[in-house]
Amino acid sequence: VASRSNMELTADLHIIQENELPPWLLMYAQSDTSLDHLLEWNLFGISQLAQYEEMMRKLYKQQAIDIARKYEKMRVAINREIHRRDASRPPPRRM
Amino acid sequence: ALNKQPEEVFDIVGKLGEGSYGSVHKAIHRESGHTLAVKKVPVDTDLQEIIKEISIMQQCDSKYVVKYYGSYFKNSDLWIVMEYCGAGSVSDIMQTQSKGCVTFTTSRKIHRDIKAGNILLNTEGHAKLADFGVAGQLTDTMAKKEHRNWNAILDGSRTIEMAEGRPPYSDIHPMRAIFMIPTKPPPSFKKSEEWSPEFNDFIRQCLVKKADERKTASQLVEHKFIAEAPGSEVLQAMIRDAQEIQAASQNALAISASITEATMVDGGTTIIDGQYDATLIHNESYITAQSLKSQMESLRIGGEIPASAMSSSRIAPPPYENAQAAGIAALQGNANAFNNVGTGPNFAVGAEGDADSTFSSASQLNTEAEYENRFQRAMVDGDYEFLRSITLDELIKRKENLDFEMDQELTELQRRYQTKRQPILDVIETKKRQMF
Ligand SMILES: Nc1ncnc2c1ncn2[C@@H]1O[C@H](COP(=O)(O)OP(=O)(O)OP(=O)(O)O)[C@@H](O)[C@H]1O
Ligand SMILES: [Mg+2]
Numbered sequence: 291v292a293s294r295s296n297m298e299l300t301a302d303l304h305i306i307q308e309n310e311l312p313p314w315l316l317m318y319a320q321s322d323t324s325l326d327h328l329l330e331w332n333l334f335g336i337s338q339l340a341q342y343e344e345m346m347r348k349l350y351k352q353q354a355i356d357i358a359r360k361y362e363k364m365r366v367a368i369n370r371e372i373h374r375r376d377a378s379r380p381p382p383r384r385m
Numbered sequence: 386a387l388n389k390q391p392e393e394v395f396d397i398v399g400k401l402g403e404g405s406y407g408s409v410h411k412a413i414h415r416e417s418g419h420t421l422a423v424k425k426v427p428v429d430t431d432l433q434e435i436i437k438e439i440s441i442m443q444q445c446d447s448k449y450v451v452k453y454y455g456s457y458f459k460n461s462d463l464w465i466v467m468e469y470c471g472a473g474s475v476s477d478i479m480q481t482q483s484k485g486c487v488t489f490t491t492s493r494k495i496h497r498d499i500k501a502g503n504i505l506l507n508t509e510g511h512a513k514l515a516d517f518g519v520a521g522q523l524t525d526t527m528a529k530k531e532h533r534n535w536n537a538i539l540d541g542s543r544t545i546e547m548a549e550g551r552p553p554y555s556d557i558h559p560m561r562a563i564f565m566i567p568t569k570p571p572p573s574f575k576k577s578e579e580w581s582p583e584f585n586d587f588i589r590q591c592l593v594k595k596a597d598e599r600k601t602a603s604q605l606v607e608h609k610f611i612a613e614a615p616g617s618e619v620l621q622a623m624i625r626d627a628q629e630i631q632a633a634s635q636n637a638l639a640i641s642a643s644i645t646e647a648t649m650v651d652g653g654t655t656i657i658d659g660q661y662d663a664t665l666i667h668n669e670s671y672i673t674a675q676s677l678k679s680q681m682e683s684l685r686i687g688g689e690i691p692a693s694a695m696s697s698s699r700i701a702p703p704p705y706e707n708a709q710a711a712g713i714a715a716l717q718g719n720a721n722a723f724n725n726v727g728t729g730p731n732f733a734v735g736a737e738g739d740a741d742s743t744f745s746s747a748s749q750l751n752t753e754a755e756y757e758n759r760f761q762r763a764m765v766d767g768d769y770e771f772l773r774s775i776t777l778d779e780l781i782k783r784k785e786n787l788d789f790e791m792d793q794e795l796t797e798l799q800r801r802y803q804t805k806r807q808p809i810l811d812v813i814e815t816k817k818r819q820m821f
Binding site: 318319323326327329331332334335336339340342343346347349350353354357358360361363364365367368369371372375376 | 760763764765767769772773777780781783784787788790791794795798799801802804805806808809810811812813815816817
């Protein structure tokens with residue numbers, strides 16, 4: 291049974307909706323920083339800038355969560371393998 | 386008296402403690418001789434957020450909530466004047482008592498950042514909730530929506546913190562706690578036999594995970610443990626003891642500094658937000674300078690608004706047209722440098738696999754570098770098969786190293802986002818300065 295709390299967990303760990311983020315901003319966030327100086331942010335208005343800045347913060351948080359999740363999966367996989375070889379060690383918990 | 390300078394209205398007579406980003410001082414109201422507490426908060430943080438919190442505090446007229454009297458701007462600090470709670474916080478007292486005190490549990494409600502440090506006691510032993518996120522704004526940002534369910538559970542955990550001296554999950558990596566809390570069975574006392582059956586049962590009821598199966602606060606108050614709890618007399622003796630011990634200790638302040646640190650080490654959302662997310666305050670309402678002013682008046686905030694506060698509150702000017710196109714053009718350059726297309730924001734955005742790196746597809750893993758490669762790769766594509774071909778020792782070593790590696794990656798992410806956000810912040814700053 292996919293327990294309800296697991297489903298809630300997944301929902302809660304996705305804090306950004308794809309459509310709320312302009313593709314170019316995602317691109318900016320993920321690209322190499324060497325060309326960032328070409329961007330003329332001062333052409334935007336303050337309210338837009340504030341919005342972009344907030345999205346960047348959210349994206350940052352999302353990525354931090356993603357990293358934590360990635361490591362958590364690895365931890366479960368390692369635990370599983372350890373348990374497989376040595377059943378006296380505790381089985382991994384389900385994710 | 387709001388147009389006066391704060392030092393004309395009261396005298397600061399001593400420091401009470403230090404919080405995560407402000408200090409609290411004891412003050413005497415000159416006119417009435419009453420004792421007050423003044424919290425000094427630097428206003429380079431988001432003023433709108435502070436206003437929101439003060440207004441909650443102001444609207445709460447309850448003997449269970451620390452009273453708010455008014456605020457002043459003094460240089461670059463906001464001074465928040467509130468009721469003085471002579472016995473300090475629960476965590477202060479816990480430092481002097483070997484066992485915690487259990488009758489505070491009734492005061493858990495609405496507060497987003499309940500922990501031993503934010504439950505204050507007056508000298509009669511009455512518990513009062515303090516700072517509705519005025520302090521919490523740094524530590525408890527996104528929590529409102531995203532982590533609502535977890536927070537309810539964390540609230541229950543506070544009770545365990547108060548009894549045992551530390552909250553559950555305080556010994557695991559804070560980022561891991563976000564997985565542990567929803568997937569593990571609810572936390573409980575480490576030594577349940579040391580607590581009464583009523584208390585154990587009360588904790589169990591508080592920590593029911595599914596929100597709709599959990600009792601409401603008012604139902605919980607009727608629980609035997611609460612209903613039959615002794616009155617505040619019990620605490621008065623404890624507070625007196627604690628105060629004597631505190632008085633005896635020469636460097637009381639050094640202690641309370643370490644207490645503050647200790648209460649910061651709590652599991653779950655609080656830490657994630659505090660540590661990795663310190664500036665991730667999101668703010669849905671954009672306000673005009675005018676409404677900011679009127680809000681401040683209604684909240685009895687006196688004095689000149691410092692420029693630093695204005696610049697951090699968000700004021701929406703008429704948008705500049707045509708800007709978007711220019712921005713996009715400039716981005717084309719970056720787009721070319723962008724070599725990690727195809728990851729959406731909803732999954733593993735941060736997981737950059739080194740796709741170029743080559744490694745043997747065979748199952749022997751001879752070198753350290755090959756291990757490394759496989760490991761990184763598995764992280765990205767979720768293929769953990771390679772784990773079968775490494776030694777048990779290596780597995781254990783890997784596992785022990787996970788927190789450290791994750792920390793490194795998170796630090797790098799933070800550094801990267803700082804670099805990416807700074808130009809945006811700089812331009813916002815410049816534009817705001819031009820407006821005044
Ligand atoms: N109204 C008050 N009366 C008496 N003492 C207070 C009052 N408010 C705070 N204190 C003391 O000052 C200390 C610091 O309080 P503060 O709210 O700044 O930090 P905190 O509650 O420990 O952590 P956080 O900043 O996360 O809320 C408290 O632990 C308490 O001892
Ligand atoms: Mg506090």
